[in-house]
Amino acid sequence: MAETSVPQGGQALLFLTDEQLRKGIEAMFFAYRGFTADPDRILADKAYGRAHHRAIHFIHRSPGTTVNNLLAILGVTKQSLNRVLRTLVEDGLVESRVGRNDKRERHLFLTPEGAALERELSDAQRERMRMAYRAAGPVAVAGFRQVLEAMMDEEIRRQYEALRDKSA
Amino acid sequence: MAETSVPQGGQALLFLTDEQLRKGIEAMFFAYRGFTADPDRILADKAYGRAHHRAIHFIHRSPGTTVNNLLAILGVTKQSLNRVLRTLVEDGLVESRVGRNDKRERHLFLTPEGAALERELSDAQRERMRMAYRAAGPVAVAGFRQVLEAMMDEEIRRQYEALRDKSA
DNA sequence: CTTGGAATGTCAACAAGGCTGACGTATCTT
DNA sequence: AAGATACGTCAGCCTTGTTGACATTCCAAG
Known part of the structure; x- marks a missing residue:
């Protein structure tokens, strides 16, 4: 694209130069490593991975959510999710209840053991986030959140906003 | 950890509540999806993946970098990197030159074809970043960058800072 | 000059976690 | 009764990460 982002209005939008954007891109890359580092370490021992963490997180967030909901939020195929979900159910971390109204649906809940793991993982992740925020x-x-939200895909942002203000 | 982050000083640090931290965590998760979406789409056609993108990016950033440097920055094993690097060299996107001083080292450069792909990928990624920044x-x-830097692991932050102010 | 260690490459095997495609079953909707 | 929807599952494939073992090449210290 442009070598340097020359503004329309004659004002130098220094924060939009390719150079600045590159720094942002690299910051995002490196920060994401930190973001996942602590949960990854915890999970490494337990024969689970990031995929399990994500599933557990969003089941905790929205107890009783259906498989289809989860698919949409995680953005993976049902086969991928199913593999993860199956092990979690087998291991007694997640409970899958047949829907009341619509019996085709499965509603997902964390068991006490699942909730314990969730807490361990999110404590670690939150702690790093807390340090960074502090x-x-x-x-x-506030700026951090603004930029992140602007970076999301349209459809994802809608899902994020729907979740954002729901209490856990 | 704490149910809500009660501050030491009596001042309500609202932005440090578990609730706020959770929103930040989810924002990070969803935003990273957007962050990688455009390059991923481009690469899907070309039989390359994210790992190739990362290698190309950092070779572009620091032409002549050694394999060891790259390993440290990418945080993967040499076997993983080597597989990626081999295909890039075979396909004529990356050139690997034996070191002048230390002939054990390989210095990595993008060929014109490699540089072209780099540009295509980073144009797409930068464009999204530009929109978000704008x-x-x-x-x-500025806040976005501050929080991201505070989120990195110590050692990674050092590498980031070393790269940060070097011009491409 | 020899030798230890560093840097690199390579082979093999494996696992996580994505994907597609196909199929089956139960259930709801029309 | 027929079609759509929700879910699960089997099979197979790919990328990208891992470990372990081993060879080569070369620098540098003794």
């Missing part, structure tokens, strides 16, 4: 301060955090 | 504004962008 170091950066509230204004930075 | 939508959020310069103050938000």
Whole structure:
């Protein structure tokens, strides 16, 4: 694209230069490594992976969610999700209940054991997030959230916003 | 950890509640999907994946970098990287030159074809970043960067900072 | 000059976690 | 009664990560 992003209005939009954008891209890449590092370490021992973490997280967030809901949020195929879900159910971390109204649906819940793992994982992840937030301060955090939301795909953003203000 | 983050100083640090942290975590998760979506789409056609993108990106960033450097930055094993690198060299996107001083080392460069693919990928990724930055504004962008840097692992942050201010 | 260690490459085997395609079953909707 | 929907499952494939073992090449220290 443009070598440097020359603005329309004559004002130098320095934060939109390719150079600045590259720094943002690399920051995103490296930060995501940190973001997943702690849960990954915990899961490594337990024969689970990131996929299990994601499933557990969103089941915790929305107890009773259906498989289809989860598919949409995670953005994977049902075969992929099913593999993960099956082991979680077998291991007694997730319970799958047949729907009341619509018996085709399965509603997913964490068992006490599942909830315990969820807490362990999210404690670790939250702790890093807390440190980062504390170091950066509230204004930075607001900006952080703004940029992230603007980076999402349209459809994903809708899902995010639907979740955003629901309490766990 | 704490149900809600009760501050030490008596001041309500609202942005550090578990609830706020959870939103940040989910924002990070969904945003990263958007972050990689465009390059992934481009690469899907070409029988390459994210791993190739990362290698190409950092070779472009630091032409002549050694395999060991790249390993440290990417955080994968040499076997993993080697597989990716081999296909890129075979396909004529990357050139691997034996080191002048230390002939054990291989210095990596993009060929014109490699540079072309790099440009295609980073144009797409930068474009999304540009849109997000533009939508959020310069103050938000500064905050975004601050939080991301605070989220990195110590060792990674050092590498990031070393790269950060080098021009491509 | 020899030798230890570093940097690199390569082979083999394996696992996680994506994907597609096909099929089956139960259930709901029309 | 027929079609659509929700879910599960089997089979097979790919990418990308891992470990372990081993060969080569070369630098540098003794």
